[in-house]
Amino acid sequence: MTAVQIKPAPAYRERAVRFGAHGGLVGVITEPSPEKAIAGAPVVLAANVGLNHHVGPYRLWVDTARQLAEAGFATLRFDTAGLGDSEPRRETVSDIERAVLDFGDAAKLVDERLGAKRLVLMSLCSGVDAAHLVSVRDPNVVGAVFLDGYAYRTSGYKRRYWTSRWLQWARWRRFIRRRWIYTYAAATKGVRETGEVDEIFVREYPPLEELAKQFDAMVERGTKLFFAYTGEVDHSFNGKEQLFEMFPRLASSKAVTGEYYHRADHVYSFIRDRRVLMDRLVAWMRENFAAP
Amino acid sequence: MNPVYFGPSERQLYGVYHPPRAAPRDLGVLLCYPAPQEYMRTHWAMRRLATLLSQRGFHALRFDYYATGDSAGDSNEAALDIWNKDIGIAAAELKDMAGVNHVSVVGLRLGATLAAKAAAEGLAVRDLVRWEPVVKGGPYVDELAAIAVRKFARLLYHDGEQADELIGFPFPEQLARDTRGLDLLSVTPKAKRAVVVSSTGRADHQQLVDHLTTSGLAAKRVEVRDEAAGGGMQREAALLSMAALQTIVRSLEEQ
Numbered sequence: 001m002t003a004v005q006i007k008p009a010p011a012y013r014e015r016a017v018r019f020g021a022h023g024g025l026v027g028v029i030t031e032p033s034p035e036k037a038i039a040g041a042p043v044v045l046a047a048n049v050g051l052n053h054h055v056g057p058y059r060l061w062v063d064t065a066r067q068l069a070e071a072g073f074a075t076l077r078f079d080t081a082g083l084g085d086s087e088p089r090r091e092t093v094s095d096i097e098r099a100v101l102d103f104g105d106a107a108k109l110v111d112e113r114l115g116a117k118r119l120v121l122m123s124l125c126s127g128v129d130a131a132h133l134v135s136v137r138d139p140n141v142v143g144a145v146f147l148d149g150y151a152y153r154t155s156g157y158k159r160r161y162w163t164s165r166w167l168q169w170a171r172w173r174r175f176i177r178r179r180w181i182y183t184y185a186a187a188t189k190g191v192r193e194t195g196e197v198d199e200i201f202v203r204e205y206p207p208l209e210e211l212a213k214q215f216d217a218m219v220e221r222g223t224k225l226f227f228a229y230t231g232e233v234d235h236s237f238n239g240k241e242q243l244f245e246m247f248p249r250l251a252s253s254k255a256v257t258g259e260y261y262h263r264a265d266h267v268y269s270f271i272r273d274r275r276v277l278m279d280r281l282v283a284w285m286r287e288n289f290a291a292p
Numbered sequence: 293m294n295p296v297y298f299g300p301s302e303r304q305l306y307g308v309y310h311p312p313r314a315a316p317r318d319l320g321v322l323l324c325y326p327a328p329q330e331y332m333r334t335h336w337a338m339r340r341l342a343t344l345l346s347q348r349g350f351h352a353l354r355f356d357y358y359a360t361g362d363s364a365g366d367s368n369e370a371a372l373d374i375w376n377k378d379i380g381i382a383a384a385e386l387k388d389m390a391g392v393n394h395v396s397v398v399g400l401r402l403g404a405t406l407a408a409k410a411a412a413e414g415l416a417v418r419d420l421v422r423w424e425p426v427v428k429g430g431p432y433v434d435e436l437a438a439i440a441v442r443k444f445a446r447l448l449y450h451d452g453e454q455a456d457e458l459i460g461f462p463f464p465e466q467l468a469r470d471t472r473g474l475d476l477l478s479v480t481p482k483a484k485r486a487v488v489v490s491s492t493g494r495a496d497h498q499q500l501v502d503h504l505t506t507s508g509l510a511a512k513r514v515e516v517r518d519e520a521a522g523g524g525m526q527r528e529a530a531l532l533s534m535a536a537l538q539t540i541v542r543s544l545e546e547q
Contacts, residue, residue, distance in 0.1 A: 010364070014297065014304065014362070014364070015297065016295035016296055016297055016306060016362070017295070018293075018294065018295060026293070026295045026308070028295075028306070028362050051336075052332055053332070053335050053336075054362075055332075055361050055362055057332065057460075058367075058460040058461060059328075059360075059361070059367055062361070062362060063366075063367075084335070084339075085293065085295060085308055085339065087293070168448075170448050170449055171448065174445075174446070174447070174448050174450075177445055178445045178446065181441060181442060181445045231447075231448055231449055232447065232448070234448065262449065263449040265444075265447050265450075269443075269444070269459075269460040270453065270457070270460065271454070271457050271460070271462065272454075
């Protein structure tokens with residue numbers, strides 16, 4: 001084995017924290033160095049993606065937090081109760097309300113430790129459910145990032161589905177590739193991925209019009225919204241224009257940013273896709289929250 | 293449990309210390325995760341194991357190697373040499389924070405392989421428990437590559453991973469070469485006892501025990517006969533095995 005050089009310490013500081021009313025929540029605060037910190041900037045909160053613990057899939061939240069720190073923003077990534085490193089709560093409330101309590105504890109922590117009340121919530125997949133509810137209820141949430149969040153099939157979705165689906169070479173290529181791999185690739189025998197079996201949970205979506213009103217209210221109070229969808233959720237989202245097909249009143253708002261990464265998979269498994277997403281998130285934070 | 297950062301300032305490591313919840317023993321147990329590709333899916337099992345150990349009076353510390361999990365370092369800085377050193381740093385930290393005189397190590401998959409190397413290179417270990425250890429690096433990398441093929445086959449736009457990535461993580465040439473070069477049958481760790489916990493039908497694990505016995509080490513293999521002890525750790529089922537966790541705890545309790 002060959003010794004590898006380690007880079008000098010980065011220009012940010014990380015500390016492990018244990019917090020919450022029951023003292024059982026665990027997370028990591030990433031703070032920019034004093035010379036890079038943006039005075040008065042909101043603090044980013046990122047919690048679990050599904051059952052993944054707080055580092056996020058492929059360290060997505062770790063890398064994002066460190067890039068944001070380089071740009072001057074602090075982050076708290078944490079596990080909601082009962083997931084990852086955090087201990088369960090004793091309250092008998094629903095999962096979603098439990099997560100809302102956890103976000104409340106996280107907000108209290110960043111207020112106490114970092115002196116920040118304003119928050120930006122970042123969430124992916126089922127993590128969107130709690131982040132959305134907190135964003136709706138808490139006026140201190142000045143920004144919200146929803147990655148592969150709620151999506152509803154629109155008439156535009158159906159049109160794109162029926163007009164382009166059979167003409168896409170990528171679909172035929174995938175069909176052939178899967179048949180070949182599952183049938184002939186001896187090296188992959190005995191290896192079965194969870195994506196090949198049935199989904200193990202079902203999410204409940206709020207009615208579309210209720211959601212639209214909630215987004216309207218958030219924009220009205222000045223909250224910046226960032227939506228990104230990936231190609232892997234093409235069962236419900238299949239074009240950049242679909243965001244404003246679902247929420248037409250948001251189309252004219254400068255507070256709303258929409259991205260569609262059609263080549264990326266749901267959890268940004270490929271390094272190049274993660275890099276694109278993180279660069280965009282950092283740029284969005286700078287555009288919206290760099291000024292005091 | 294107490295989350296902490298420890299180690300040298302330029303390479304802070306993240307760990308979670310589980311203090312004893314029963315009459316404390318003079319023994320700390322260090323838990324060594326697998327490689328990043330298997331980290332996320334083994335995290336819960338390692339947490340459960342640490343909790344079980346603490347309930348039986350052990351001091352337990354699980355930690356992330358440099359450039360993995362919450363520890364310092366970019367993912368593309370991952371290197372076996374560094375991870376080996378990290379095991380020594382974490383063992384010293386465990387002794388220090390728990391005030392114990394002895395440390396045992398439990399390693400899962402690649403973590404077992406790294407733990408054995410650390411013990412062979414001077415780390416003082418009482419028990420060395422290897423859970424589904426990676427015996428040879430070549431077949432292990434091939435297995436991960438096969439999983440990647442299978443995992444990403446469902447994606448619509450997929451041109452394959454770059455040569456220097458593996459299941460979503462950077463896998464630079466040096467790391468690939470070092471990993472492929474791993475061979476536990478040429479490593480003789482120093483420990484009071486060695487235990488291999490594995491599923492049925494693993495001839496390579498029996499070979500490993502034979503190698504250790506021949507080398508004069510008190511070694512044994514414990515087969516865990518349940519559905520969750522398969523070698524393919526990419527499968528969630530493999531991580532829900534209470535039988536495997538209880539086997540490990542029992543083996544550490546034996547005097």
